[in-house]
Amino acid sequence: MRDHFEIRDHDAAGRIGRLEVPRAGVTVETPALLPVVNPNVLTIEPRRLAEEFGAEMLITNSYIIRSTDRIRDRVLEEGLHDFLGFDGAIMTDSGSFQLAEYGDIDVTTEEIIEFQRRIGSDVATPVDVPTPPDVDRERAERELETTKRALADAEAAETGGMLVNAPVQGSTFPDLREEAGRHASATDLDVFPVGAMVPLLNAYRYAEVVEAVRAAKRGLAPDAPVHLFGAGHPMMLALAVAAGCDLFDSAAYALMARDGRYLTVAGTEHLAEMEYFPCSCPVCAEHTPAELREMDGSGTSEKSAEQLLAEHNLHVTFEELRRVKAAIRSGTLLDLVDRRARGHPAMLDGYRALLDHADELERTDPVSKDAFFYTSHESAKRPEVRRHHERLARLAVPDRLLLTESNAPSTHDYGAVWRVKPPFGPFPRALSETYPLTAEVPERVDESAQTAAAEGVASLAAANPETAITLGHDDWADAALERVPDGVETENLRSLGR
Ligand code: GUN
Numbered sequence: 001m002r003d004h005f006e007i008r009d010h011d012a013a014g015r016i017g018r019l020e021v022p023r024a025g026v027t028v029e030t031p032a033l034l035p036v037v038n039p040n041v042l043t044i045e046p047r048r049l050a051e052e053f054g055a056e057m058l059i060t061n062s063y064i065i066r067s068t069d070r071i072r073d074r075v076l077e078e079g080l081h082d083f084l085g086f087d088g089a090i091m092t093d094s095g096s097f098q099l100a101e102y103g104d105i106d107v108t109t110e111e112i113i114e115f116q117r118r119i120g121s122d123v124a125t126p127v128d129v130p131t132p133p134d135v136d137r138e139r140a141e142r143e144l145e146t147t148k149r150a151l152a153d154a155e156a157a158e159t160g161g162m163l164v165n166a167p168v169q170g171s172t173f174p175d176l177r178e179e180a181g182r183h184a185s186a187t188d189l190d191v192f193p194v195g196a197m198v199p200l201l202n203a204y205r206y207a208e209v210v211e212a213v214r215a216a217k218r219g220l221a222p223d224a225p226v227h228l229f230g231a232g233h234p235m236m237l238a239l240a241v242a243a244g245c246d247l248f249d250s251a252a253y254a255l256m257a258r259d260g261r262y263l264t265v266a267g268t269e270h271l272a273e274m275e276y277f278p279c280s281c282p283v284c285a286e287h288t289p290a291e292l293r294e295m296d297g298s299g300t301s302e303k304s305a306e307q308l309l310a311e312h313n314l315h316v317t318f319e320e321l322r323r324v325k326a327a328i329r330s331g332t333l334l335d336l337v338d339r340r341a342r343g344h345p346a347m348l349d350g351y352r353a354l355l356d357h358a359d360e361l362e363r364t365d366p367v368s369k370d371a372f373f374y375t376s377h378e379s380a381k382r383p384e385v386r387r388h389h390e391r392l393a394r395l396a397v398p399d400r401l402l403l404t405e406s407n408a409p410s411t412h413d414y415g416a417v418w419r420v421k422p423p424f425g426p427f428p429r430a431l432s433e434t435y436p437l438t439a440e441v442p443e444r445v446d447e448s449a450q451t452a453a454a455e456g457v458a459s460l461a462a463a464n465p466e467t468a469i470t471l472g473h474d475d476w477a478d479a480a481l482e483r484v485p486d487g488v489e490t491e492n493l494r495s496l497g498r
């Protein structure tokens with residue numbers, strides 16, 4: 001891997017970074033969304049993608065250009081930037097997607113990289129094999145070997161200053177994804193797309209998307225720029241960024257518009273069934289759903305309903321991307337993921353899969369940020385809670401220690417009295433004003449928070465077997481109390497009237 005990516009800020013495994021694209025002479029801020037531009041059908045003029053939507057980079061398909069007589073010579077002559085009318089960075093795909101769809105394409109990695117260089121691409125792609133989900137292991141391994149050869153061919157190619165993608169495949173086998181990530185990372189290629197995600201994304205299999213990303217990331221270098229190939233629905237951007245993805249490409253905005261579908265951060269709606277637009281983008285501010293429906297086929301106005309829908313779809317997607325970046329800056333990305341997880345049960349599965357890797361997220365999570373908000377059962381599994389439990393082992397404790405959810409008693413014979421705050425559990429009072437113990441927690445504490453707090457008590461007890469610990473809890477559920485080790489004496493403050 002060469003050194004074109006700089007990480008500026010972290011939250012969970014999400015980051016704000018800068019990808020330098022030398023051939024375009026630009027630096028792109030990540031997370032970035034690359035609108036997919038079909039070279040045959042410019043649903044929205046690329047110039048407008050930059051000026052009105054803020055796209056710094058887009059992606060188009062060099063294989064389609066190469067196999068379309070009508071445009072190939074023009075693009076070769078004018079160059080991709082003039083042909084599209086876009087002076088930001090342009091990534092080109094290689095025909096791998098067509099390979100996955102149709103089983104065969106008539107171009108090699110060497111030829112398509114050469115073609116991408118000649119048309120003036122800024123980020124080129126070899127012919128990787130997008131192995132679909134759920135195939136047998138033998139096929140996944142065999143196709144991964146072909147992808148590895150494609151990466152070697154790309155390394156050997158004359159690139160003329162282009163960055164080059166090193167796609168990470170491996171189907172639904174996490175160990176193969178990890179190995180593919182490790183292999184890709186050891187090449188001198190530049191950008192690392194996690195591939196063959198489209199079937200999973202289309203089927204809302206977000207937990208497996210997260211598993212594939214996390215597996216790839218375990219193999220990749222921590223500072224490798226990661227692209228989630230084919231992902232660009234606004235509902236899942238926060239989740240994918242929190243899992244560690246930096247680049248996205250959206251064909252959804254145009255494809256969905258073609259079918260009369262309206263994207264929101266909570267899912268996809270059908271124009272046919274909408275009475276109101278819950279959005280203030282220029283399209284939604286100026287039109288009602290009924291107006292858009294009536295435009296179909298009338299042919300009198302400048303823009304079609306499809307174009308207007310595509311514009312709305314892109315507005316909400318870029319809006320969400322800005323929200324994700326703001327959340328990374330303030331350290332509230334997981335709060336945003338939590339909110340988005342309420343939009344669809346499959347998103348909740350994705351969020352839960354992400355929290356299964358709280359230990360990995362913890363490594364890049366900043367130690368201090370805006371107050372932790374406890375807003376759902378899932379909050380109890382966040383990396384901040386786990387980190388607190390690990391830190392407990394490092395704190396000095398007396399022989400006799402009282403942990404209590406209520407105030408310290410005015411007279412007592414304990415060596416120290418610590419606070420207990422679900423979901424974190426115990427901590428010395430002096431740490432009350434330190435992140436994450438400044439957390440905002442609802443008055444009506446739930447069982448997940450109590451259980452996590454009990455696990456904190458257990459960590460403390462395990463690290464200090466010689467200490468006599470007493471726990472005063474506010475009527476914790478049995479499931480939580482079961483996690484408190486036998487050696488810890490418990491008192492129910494509520495039944496004691498405190
Ligand atoms: N577009 C969507 N998925 C893929 C993939 O796995 N590889 C390539 N090259 N392009 C894609």
Ligand code: ZN
Pocket residue numbers: 277279280281282283284285312313315316
């Ligand atoms: Zn809108």
